[in-house]
Amino acid sequence: xxxxxxxxxxxxxxxxxxxxxxxxxxxxxxxxxxxxxxxxxxxxxxxxxxxxxxxxxxxxxxxxxxxxxxxxxxxxxxxxxxxxxxxxxxxxxxxxxxxxxxxxxxxxxxxxxx
Numbered sequence: 628x629x630x631x632x633x634x635x636x637x638x639x640x641x642x643x644x645x646x647x648x649x650x651x652x653x654x655x656x657x658x659x660x661x662x663x664x665x666x667x668x669x670x671x672x673x674x675x676x677x678x679x680x681x682x683x684x685x686x687x688x689x690x691x692x693x694x695x696x697x698x699x700x701x702x703x704x705x706x707x708x709x710x711x712x713x714x715x716x717x718x719x720x721x722x723x724x725x726x727x728x729x730x731x732x733x734x735x736x737x738x739x740x741x
Contacts (some may be wrong), residue, residue, distance in 0.1 A: 628729055629699060630718065631666065632708040640707065641718045643690075643725050654689050666709045667702045668695045676732055692732055 632640040646661030648654060655673050662668045673693040680687050699709035712718065714733045717726060 628712050628714050628717070628733075629668075629695065630710060630712055630721065631701075631706050632710075632718075633705055634707050635705060638720050638722070641721045643728070645688075655691075658691055658693070662695070663702075665701070665703045665706050666699045668697050668699055670695050676735075677728065690728060690732075 629644060630641050631644050633642060634640065636642055644662060644665065646657060646665070648657040649660075652660070654675075658673060659670060662670055670693040673691050675689060676692045677690045678687060679690070699711070701707065701709055710718075714729055717729065
């Protein structure tokens with residue numbers, strides 16, 4: 628499971644990669660752009676895993692499962708580290724809701740690839 632330590636996140640800073648969709652951009656394209664900009668990864672075999680809506684802030688999250696190619700290396704001043712973690716050995720301080728999302732993603736068919 629790829630997690631990023633963002634410099635601007637509260638707590639430990641560890642969390643799932645994320646970003647915002649730009650005007651006129653499709654969600655899959657935003658995923659590709661954000662991962663390329665922040666950590667230099669390309670992705671393939673993208674599938675929507677889950678969506679969530681929030682009132683504060685007013686936003687919708689679209690969560691994806693995909694395979695990455697290349698090396699995860701911070702490319703942005705926002706990201707301090709990019710690390711692949713086994714799903715059963717996540718870093719301390721990872722928000723509980725993200726731990727639950729990872730558990731569901733693994734339980735519902737996400738498979739690692741060498």
